[in-house]
Amino acid sequence: MNEIPPDIALAERLFTELAAPYAQQVGITRDAYGPGEQAAHERFVDTAEALGLETHADAAGNHFAVCRGRDRSLPAWLIGSHLDSVPQGGNYDGAAGVVAGLTAIAGLLSAGITPRRDIIVAAFRAEESTWFPASYLGSRSALGQLRAEDLEVTRADTGRSLGDHMRDCGGDPEAVSAGHSWLGQRALHAMLELHIEQGPTLETEELALGIVTGIAxxxxxxxxxxxxxxxxxxxxxxxxxxxxxxxxxxxxxxxxxxxxxxxxxxxxxxxxxxxxxxxxxxxxxxxxxxxxxxxxxxxxxxxxxxxxxxxxxxxxxxxxxxxxxxxxxxxxxxxxQPAPMSPALTERCRALASELGIAHRLLPSGAGHDAATFSNAGIPAQMLFVRNQHGSHNPDEAMRLADFAEGVRVIAALIQA
CATH class of the missing domain: 3.30.70.360 (Alpha-Beta Plaits)
Incomplete structure (x- = not known):
């Protein structure tokens, strides 16, 4: 294994840019299929293209950045999470998983390493069901799983349908309901999602990293x-x-x-x-x-x-x-549905964390995450939790960049295979 230092300067800049529009407000409100989430997606695309990555959007408005591997016939790694937040939430819930993918790839590129297989970084829409009363709308649409009736659910604050909001953001709800899927056309090796822990376990036990066994x-x-x-x-x-x-x-x-x-x-x-x-x-x-x-x-x-x-x-x-x-x-x-993580990936992450000298433990996730969509679709999935000091879904949500870097180190080591 080549240990690749993640590009933490890039991560720090991205987190700062994502938070900047909310400097005069209480917390972060990146509304699903609204201006807040849309601006974050545009920032993701700009950053990915500056790194020289291919960028793609699907009919639901999910965005993807592709780092080409040496053998493009191999199934790809997928790293990602969502960019929406709850109203007056924090800056890291969801966004940390997207930034982690870009940070890991930037580290590989800086080291002159071309990965064995393609690596896709995903920025999903509408994971927070606060906005629309349905789970995992972005990741489900990315796999072609949304039905026509799903597009009729209404947003809690506007009363307008998911389809209308999707169209506002440049999406094509008719294509979504027909099952069109950019990601579904790609063979996937596994899905990885880094996320802040949303409870106090890691902070209480003074551990930087959690390796998730399953999602409730x-x-x-x-x-x-x-x-x-x-x-x-x-x-x-x-x-x-x-x-x-x-x-x-x-x-x-x-x-x-x-x-x-x-x-x-x-x-x-x-x-x-x-x-x-x-x-x-x-x-x-x-x-x-x-x-x-x-x-x-x-x-x-x-x-x-x-x-x-x-x-x-x-x-x-x-x-x-x-x-x-x-x-x-x-x-x-x-x-x-409950979603077990891949036992093989869980064990591999444990071994890498130990090899890298990172303090960690196994733990379940009581909260839902996009990785559940992929696990339940039969795609091996693995989550990593980074400790945070003030809980989640609130303006005080926190994450130390040094802890974030530990999670990205594991991801960077994993995706070289």
């Missing part, structure tokens, strides 16, 4: 409601109430207790309830809540655990509804 799948109910009966707070005795809020609270606590019970059995999951509200037009100080809205996000690496928790949800909601005289309407369901 999920089921989600974004527009759930509990429907009871409005009533006078002083005039209705407890036995006669149909309190939607208390019924909801009982359901939420039951899910929390079941999650804790699963943990004692060594079964990993997360259960998150949020966006809890009674209707402003009807609620009042002296009224028993007759309706409460909420959302539910359940994740696990195990399909069996996901199935267990969803069955528990249905059975518990039915029991509470009968006992309290309320009704639960969970609304539309969305879901994603």
């Amino acid at each position: 799948g999920s089921f989600r109910y974004r527009q759930a409601r509990c429907l009871g009966e409005w009533g006078h707070s002083g005039a209705v005795a407890r036995a006669h109430r149909h309190d939607a809020l208390m019924a909801f609270c009982e359901l939420a606590l039951a899910l929390e207790r079941e999650w804790a019970a699963l943990e004692t059995q060594g079964r990993s999951a997360t259960v998150t309830v949020g966006q809890i509200a009674t209707p402003p037009a009807q609620h009042a100080f002296s009224k028993i809540p007759g309706e409460v809205g909420f959302c539910l996000d359940v994740r696990s690496e195990s399909p069996e655990t996901l199935g267990h928790l969803e069955r528990f949800l249905f059975a518990t909601a039915e029991r509470i509804a009968d006992e309290r005289g309320v009704r639960f309407d969970l609304g539309p369901r969305t879901a994603s």
Whole structure:
């Protein structure tokens, strides 16, 4: 193995340029299929072309940069992530994986090394489902997996369809729904994605790098409601109430207790309830809540655990509804499949990290990532996590460039094969 120093000066400049438009704002908002994400994609293309790489765009507006290998008949490495962010998020979630690919290739080129096979760096669209209520829109479209109905989902803030937003950004939604795919025409050796860790494990354990074993799948109910009966707070005795809020609270606590019970059995999951509200037009100080809205996000690496928790949800909601005289309407369901990482790539990354003297550990990903799309499509995939100091999906998201460099060192060593 030739150890190739990554071009960290390039990475630092790119991160600075990506953050610059938001200097006078709170956090980073690169809206999916909007001006923020579009500007980041343009920056990606300019940087790739300055490195002498081929650049391509597909019908969905994903962008790709190709470093030619010595044997172009071989399946290519794919390195990438997304460039959108959540509203008022951080600068590194997603973007670090795109910058990592360019940084690794720049290091190879500076050392005068032509890789054995092509290396493709991908900048995907719309990974953050905050904007559109669907998972992995960019990476799925890159593999020709979006359906016509997917293009009809609407963006949370504008109410306009994905197809309309895609067209605004130069895409061709009709070609996307027909399955046209630039990347799908390429044979892929494996997909690599570097990402900041979105929890505290690596920082707490003082480790620079995490090697991911798998990505959790999920089921989600974004527009759930509990429907009871409005009533006078002083005039209705407890036995006669149909309190939607208390019924909801009982359901939420039951899910929390079941999650804790699963943990004692060594079964990993997360259960998150949020966006809890009674209707402003009807609620009042002296009224028993007759309706409460909420959302539910359940994740696990195990399909069996996901199935267990969803069955528990249905059975518990039915029991509470009968006992309290309320009704639960969970609304539309969305879901994603768990995605195991390639055991061979996981072991290879462990060996390279050890050889390079990089402190690391194995860990799962509770959050979803574009690498899941490729794993579930049968393409070997591997993620690397870089520690970050302040969590994710917030303006304080952090990443030390020295830690980022350690992750890119592993990638640069890996892609020489």
